[in-house]
Amino acid sequence: MMRREFVRIIRIWSQTLLPPVVTTSLYFVVFGTFIGSQLPPIHGFSYIQFIVPGLIMMGVITSAYSNTVSTFYFAKWMRTIDEILVSPTPDWVVITGFVSGGVLRGLLVGILVLIVSLFFTHFQIVNALVLIAALILTSVLFSFAGLINGIYAKGFDGISIVPTFVLTPLTYLGGIFYSIEQFPQFWQNVSLANPILYMVNAFRYGFLGISDVPLWICFSVLIGFNLVCTFVAVYLFKKGIGLKN
Amino acid sequence: MTPAVSVSDLRKTYKTGTVALRGVSLEVAQGDFFALLGPNGAGKTTIIGILCGLTVKTGGEAKIFDASIDTDPVKAKSYIGLVPQEFNINIFEKVIDIIVDQAGFYGIPRAEAIKKAEPILKDLGLWEKRNEPSQQLSGGMKRRLMIARALIHKPQLLILDEPTAGVDVELRRSMWGFLRKMNAEGTTIILTTHYLEEAEQLCRTVAVINKGEIVLSEPMTTLLQRYGGEEKLEDIYLGLIGAEKEEVKTA
Ligand SMILES: Nc1ncnc2c1ncn2[C@@H]1O[C@H](COP(=O)(O)OP(=O)(O)OP(=O)(O)O)[C@@H](O)[C@H]1O
Ligand SMILES: [Mg+2]
Numbered sequence: 001m002m003r004r005e006f007v008r009i010i011r012i013w014s015q016t017l018l019p020p021v022v023t024t025s026l027y028f029v030v031f032g033t034f035i036g037s038q039l040p041p042i043h044g045f046s047y048i049q050f051i052v053p054g055l056i057m058m059g060v061i062t063s064a065y066s067n068t069v070s071t072f073y074f075a076k077w078m079r080t081i082d083e084i085l086v087s088p089t090p091d092w093v094v095i096t097g098f099v100s101g102g103v104l105r106g107l108l109v110g111i112l113v114l115i116v117s118l119f120f121t122h123f124q125i126v127n128a129l130v131l132i133a134a135l136i137l138t139s140v141l142f143s144f145a146g147l148i149n150g151i152y153a154k155g156f157d158g159i160s161i162v163p164t165f166v167l168t169p170l171t172y173l174g175g176i177f178y179s180i181e182q183f184p185q186f187w188q189n190v191s192l193a194n195p196i197l198y199m200v201n202a203f204r205y206g207f208l209g210i211s212d213v214p215l216w217i218c219f220s221v222l223i224g225f226n227l228v229c230t231f232v233a234v235y236l237f238k239k240g241i242g243l244k245n
Numbered sequence: 246m247t248p249a250v251s252v253s254d255l256r257k258t259y260k261t262g263t264v265a266l267r268g269v270s271l272e273v274a275q276g277d278f279f280a281l282l283g284p285n286g287a288g289k290t291t292i293i294g295i296l297c298g299l300t301v302k303t304g305g306e307a308k309i310f311d312a313s314i315d316t317d318p319v320k321a322k323s324y325i326g327l328v329p330q331e332f333n334i335n336i337f338e339k340v341i342d343i344i345v346d347q348a349g350f351y352g353i354p355r356a357e358a359i360k361k362a363e364p365i366l367k368d369l370g371l372w373e374k375r376n377e378p379s380q381q382l383s384g385g386m387k388r389r390l391m392i393a394r395a396l397i398h399k400p401q402l403l404i405l406d407e408p409t410a411g412v413d414v415e416l417r418r419s420m421w422g423f424l425r426k427m428n429a430e431g432t433t434i435i436l437t438t439h440y441l442e443e444a445e446q447l448c449r450t451v452a453v454i455n456k457g458e459i460v461l462s463e464p465m466t467t468l469l470q471r472y473g474g475e476e477k478l479e480d481i482y483l484g485l486i487g488a489e490k491e492e493v494k495t496a
Contacts, residue, residue: 078333078334078335078336079329079331079332079333080333080334080335082299082329082333083333083347083350083394084350085297085298085299086297086298086299086322086325086327087322087347087350087351088318088319088320088323088350088351089350090319240301244298244300244301245259245260245294245299245300
């Protein structure tokens with residue numbers, strides 16, 4: 001199943017890999033080079049250096065999420081999922097298959113965006129371990145989230161509502177383009193309620209060694225959300241919600 | 246010998262409030278060729294869905310060979326090959342990939358699956374089409390593809406939900422031949438169909454379900470004999486269903 005996902009990603013790479021790369025490249029050009037050059041440095045880094053980790057994260061989040069939500073919903077829509085349900089494949093294998101597809105695509109997009117960013121700026125990686133851990137945990141999390149969305153989705157609308165009205169706003173407000181220290185106290189507190197902020201900051205710490213929030217909180221949030229999503233997905237499968245009559 | 250399928254007091258009420266099964270009990274012996282007949286909406290697909298783990302039952306029990314669908318669903322499922330009533334093939338995938346992917350769900354590695362797929366696809370006349378996307382197959386070919394897919398793991402119990410719907414006469418005959426061969430080789434087969442002649446030709450046991458209740462379940466020969474050996478299954482069937490309908494009206 002994982003192999004099939006991988007083949008699929010490569011086969012339709014122009015749709016699965018290219019868009020996030022193009023979008024983020026535009027961000028690099030517009031925000032990073034044009035506007036960023038007018039801005040004062042943040043925490044001693046140029047604006048473009050500051051936003052690169054967040055932009056990679058944005059690509060990873062949207063790709064992982066949309067990959068699982070669309071593959072899963074598509075399988076439901078064509079009823080090919082039934083073939084998996086009638087086979088003696090344990091639920092956890094099915095879940096792992098779909099999630100790993102999302103993780104794979106998230107990671108591929110992340111790497112591509114990283115490569116593109118090297119055309120615009122340069123940086124050193126401060127802590128590779130933190131970086132990789134944040135990257136993997138985030139893509140796993142959003143693959144699970146996409147799967148849960150796919151389980152509940154009843155129509156093609158159902159797979160775009162959450163990304164448009166929840167995911168995109170949260171990502172934009174997730175401290176990708178700014179440090180929350182630049183905000184008034186009230187908005188700082190509001191931002192702290194946004195889980196994506198913690199992921200972006202953990203990831204940014206891996207690159208630049210700076211974070212708006214303590215690292216251990218970031219990882220607690222990441223691991224916590226991962227556990228919750230895993231649990232929810234397993235539970236939904238067991239109950240057959242959205243899958244069985 | 247444990248029966249291939251034993252179902253007792255199976256009940257199903259859908260979320261919409263439709264009562265599809267009102268306490269169905271059935272037994273299918275190993276090696277049998279079993280016809281499950283009944284008018285549209287009688288509950289045939291619902292029973293099959295429950296046996297295969299696609300539909301959640303409301304009550305009752307079911308066992309596939311020695312495995313209960315409740316306590317040992319993975320084992321129960323491993324015995325079954327299902328050809329569903331509705332098409333559910335990935336139209337973008339190639340014929341051979343569909344089969345090989347399916348084999349994967351049963352833990353058969355790729356190389357082995359390709360080897361196993363060859364005779365099955367040849368038997369069903371799909372070998373030449375193996376590299377075509379399933380989208381380009383005709384309706385009858387898609388049906389055969391679904392049969393091939395259900396057979397890749399050599400199931401001991403093959404369940405076919407209206408496999409011959411929309412299949413031309415000639416092809417239907419060749420599918421009959423194929424199913425007979427499968428049955429002769431030891432596969433237990435459950436078949437639903439609206440072609441009574443088909444059931445009469447193929448099956449050794451008949452069950453008729455109407456409005457979620459079994460109204461008859463016995464060997465084909467006994468049934469035909471009871472009616473003097475003159476009436477065809479179709480007439481008997483219509484009598485049964487008609488009588489039932491009147492009973493319901495007067496009740
Ligand atoms: N998903 C569903 N939700 C609600 N009701 C359903 C659902 N599936 C089937 N039903 C109802 O359950 C009853 C039995 O349906 P089922 O599909 O088992 O009939 P069937 O015997 O297979 O009929 P057919 O010969 O037309 O295939 C019908 O009244 C049908 O409307
Ligand atoms: Mg049916």
